[in-house]
Amino acid sequence: MPKRSHLEAALGRQSETSLWRARALDQAADDSPSRPKQRSGAWKRKTAQILAPFRRAYTTIQLPAATAGEDDVVCVFADVKEMLRLCVAKCPCIGQVIARAELRDEALQVYFCQDECTAGNVLATEARQKLTLLYLTFKQYGDAVQSQIAWFPISCASRDQIHNILGGTARLTVGWLREWHRQSLSTSWQCGPHHCRLELTGWVSDFDALRLSFDAKGSAGLRPCFLCQNVVSKRTEAPAEDDRFVPVSESNPRNFVLNRQDDVVQFMQDSLHLVPRLSKADVAMRETCSGFRLRSCSIWSCPLSRRLLRLDMIMNDSMHAYFADGIASQELILIWNKVNEVTGMSLKDLEKAVLEAGWSRPAVRRKHGETRSWVQRLFREKFFAGEVYKGSASETQALVVLFRWYAIQLQWHRTEGLRTVTASFLQLCRCRDALLRVNQTKHWSKLDDVQQSHMRAFMLAHAGHEKPKHHHRMHLPKHYEASGMVLSCYATEAKHKLYKGQLASCVQQFLTSSNGGSEHGLRSMPRLLLKHCTQAADEPLLLYGKWEILDQLKENELPPVRLPVGGICYRRLRIGLLDISRDDILLAGREYQQSGLCDSFYRDPRGDLHVCFQPLLLSWKDEAHLIFNKDGPKRFVLWSDLYQPATPTWHCRENDSFLCIP
Numbered sequence: 001m002p003k004r005s006h007l008e009a010a011l012g013r014q015s016e017t018s019l020w021r022a023r024a025l026d027q028a029a030d031d032s033p034s035r036p037k038q039r040s041g042a043w044k045r046k047t048a049q050i051l052a053p054f055r056r057a058y059t060t061i062q063l064p065a066a067t068a069g070e071d072d073v074v075c076v077f078a079d080v081k082e083m084l085r086l087c088v089a090k091c092p093c094i095g096q097v098i099a100r101a102e103l104r105d106e107a108l109q110v111y112f113c114q115d116e117c118t119a120g121n122v123l124a125t126e127a128r129q130k131l132t133l134l135y136l137t138f139k140q141y142g143d144a145v146q147s148q149i150a151w152f153p154i155s156c157a158s159r160d161q162i163h164n165i166l167g168g169t170a171r172l173t174v175g176w177l178r179e180w181h182r183q184s185l186s187t188s189w190q191c192g193p194h195h196c197r198l199e200l201t202g203w204v205s206d207f208d209a210l211r212l213s214f215d216a217k218g219s220a221g222l223r224p225c226f227l228c229q230n231v232v233s234k235r236t237e238a239p240a241e242d243d244r245f246v247p248v249s250e251s252n253p254r255n256f257v258l259n260r261q262d263d264v265v266q267f268m269q270d271s272l273h274l275v276p277r278l279s280k281a282d283v284a285m286r287e288t289c290s291g292f293r294l295r296s297c298s299i300w301s302c303p304l305s306r307r308l309l310r311l312d313m314i315m316n317d318s319m320h321a322y323f324a325d326g327i328a329s330q331e332l333i334l335i336w337n338k339v340n341e342v343t344g345m346s347l348k349d350l351e352k353a354v355l356e357a358g359w360s361r362p363a364v365r366r367k368h369g370e371t372r373s374w375v376q377r378l379f380r381e382k383f384f385a386g387e388v389y390k391g392s393a394s395e396t397q398a399l400v401v402l403f404r405w406y407a408i409q410l411q412w413h414r415t416e417g418l419r420t421v422t423a424s425f426l427q428l429c430r431c432r433d434a435l436l437r438v439n440q441t442k443h444w445s446k447l448d449d450v451q452q453s454h455m456r457a458f459m460l461a462h463a464g465h466e467k468p469k470h471h472h473r474m475h476l477p478k479h480y481e482a483s484g485m486v487l488s489c490y491a492t493e494a495k496h497k498l499y500k501g502q503l504a505s506c507v508q509q510f511l512t513s514s515n516g517g518s519e520h521g522l523r524s525m526p527r528l529l530l531k532h533c534t535q536a537a538d539e540p541l542l543l544y545g546k547w548e549i550l551d552q553l554k555e556n557e558l559p560p561v562r563l564p565v566g567g568i569c570y571r572r573l574r575i576g577l578l579d580i581s582r583d584d585i586l587l588a589g590r591e592y593q594q595s596g597l598c599d600s601f602y603r604d605p606r607g608d609l610h611v612c613f614q615p616l617l618l619s620w621k622d623e624a625h626l627i628f629n630k631d632g633p634k635r636f637v638l639w640s641d642l643y644q645p646a647t648p649t650w651h652c653r654e655n656d657s658f659l660c661i662p
Helices: 004-011 016-027 041-056 080-090 092-103 139-146 159-164 168-182 207-213 261-277 280-290 303-308 318-323 327-343 347-357 363-367 372-377 393-409 419-441 444-462 468-483 490-510 515-538
Strands: 058-063 073-078 108-118 130-138 152-158 189-191 194-196 198-205 314-316 547-552 569-575 578-581 596-603 609-621 626-630 635-638 650-654 657-661
Touching (some): 004 041, 058 168, 080 515, 092 108, 108 490, 130 159, 130 490, 159 515, 168 207, 198 207, 207 318, 207 468, 318 327, 327 393, 327 468, 393 490, 393 657, 444 468, 490 515, 569 609, 578 596
Antiparallel strands (some): 058 073, 569 596
């Protein structure tokens, strides 16, 4: 029997049944009659004892059933105080954040992220497998909010549960907010050795999820964006008849008239008061024109919920707007279909060119499966079938910049029949570049400018293909500027893997269980929190300038550079959100003049970090790629002297040159 701490770590990665079977195999041969067939009572008690504190970190909330006479729907929600106390004991990084906030006498500013997770085959999803998950993070994490470890799982609801709730997601959101308020988190309370208080500051999500939470109709009404008064669906002629209205293809955000919280509240209260005296047709007309459903179970009917979550707290999500069935997913298909039609190039031709060139991902991504077979997967024909590219958000983003490189190399922008579609696609890639850098540069206006240019180019190339997401992304610069930081669903999308990887198959039989559907949440959320703590303990966040070097080099692997007496070199460095290994290319400097091919990492006697690399000289640069050549012998460089170090999205080697796509 493994030690308790080892068993807890193992339970953070595998199910109880898997561990029991592995233990049984270790104790007896496969054909041994003494091999136990069932988990023993002692084993069950030990695993239950380990899971007990994680189970205590969750409570339940009851929500009214949609069908009269049915039992209430029971959803799981974190006991946030208990959850954070447990996490402080298990994960050192959250303790640092709380201690820093206590020292500054400030409340921890909380952001919620609501996202839908679907286990199973991405090309053949089942609706019953869909699970809505709610996470929270703290603004005090800074740039580390881009890491999945900064997000804590606090609630979930299955598709079946949401269907059975009176008011669906809108009523579920009210339940979440009421429970948040009931726990009195805004007043100071003890969390381990520190005191803290929490303040709900914002809500980031896919706009479709936000629409459901605010009980808006979205594309089903005339107003696809409930944040705007005057943006209307492309199927209406209102903009042509009244210049106060603009279509979803409007490129200038200054022409948007934003909804004000007080105005919406007043309209909803007046309309809900009239509903009993209106016909169904009149109610439907008001809903279609206003963009909001007139139901008494939504956030608009709950003063407490309206106070906790206001329209000005919303932050749209760039990942869903662009790369998760978003506008980049759509435009990949549009440009590829046109290229195939004009040039006759096939997917196999493009795949062969990419593989023969040897395009590769950084080491940390290869370690997580983004190898040559992953590159081949990007070009599966099933991913290109339909109106949007069906790969994940990270796959879509990786493919977009590869497409740009080939578009420029093959001069699609100069090919008859491809000029306008390529111009639009290249402008889309500039939006991606601006999104990648905006958190560091804080140049919100530059992001606004490139998005406006892309909207105009897209309408020239693909008029009639515009979607509400083309409009939703236009709010991003103002949302980022208002919060002073960039938040997205990339981190929570990565965190979904903790559920989809193995946990989903272990608890899927409880998705439609009785007892209000609570069985699934009560089984999955404690295990999800255990996985979170295990992940945070294995590779904790390195906050406030901290770093660590790993994998000491052997004597025959040391670089041919003189080291101080007692110097020890390492193969891998973790600093901030960067995870860099030997043979990775490091891009640094305002004009990439500090770039190099990493060899090793070294801590000097004073505790300063140095990197040994082969200097690379920039010989070519355009918007699609950089070309470097070796520049002199290997040398050590003080890490703090490097300007904005980063790794490329893709790189390959061509003779003595290194090609990089930032």
